[in-house]
Amino acid sequence: MALAAGTGGAKGGMGRVMMLGWVILAAVVVVLGFIRLAPSDPLDWNTQPELSEDKEFRGGVFRVVRTGPGGLEAFDRIASHAPRTKLLAGSVEDQMTTYVTRTKLFGFPDYTTARQDGDFLKVYARLRFGRSDLGVNKARIDAWLAQMDVTSERVSTN
16 A cells, blocks of 8 residues: 555656646747737837947947938848848838848847938847847848948948
């Protein structure tokens, strides 16, 4: 009898571990589902800070480049064809566009707002969730600007 009772106790412990595993898996699925399906309000994201020079920060990057008056149109062509990137708000005609780009694996959203300001294109890319994007927004925006061949005309105080 004592042996049978000990065996049952081991099965009960294993059952708790399995239950905990299922609870953790369900929590991960809920969090990832929220990240993937969370609505993006264009009024919250189709905006930029008033900066006049390049700036980098933990969650993104701000770039100012001399493009001439057609910079936003060229940028829109590149961004619109980028993988996992969709126009969220604005238009070239409005002189400001905002795109959402999602990461390949988990679908984390990053937002990029581009605005034509005279001969300058101002690009603001930032993450939505977390504190650091590990340089992903900087790399993406620098690559898009390199496709426009404007990297040598950045505005910076450095």
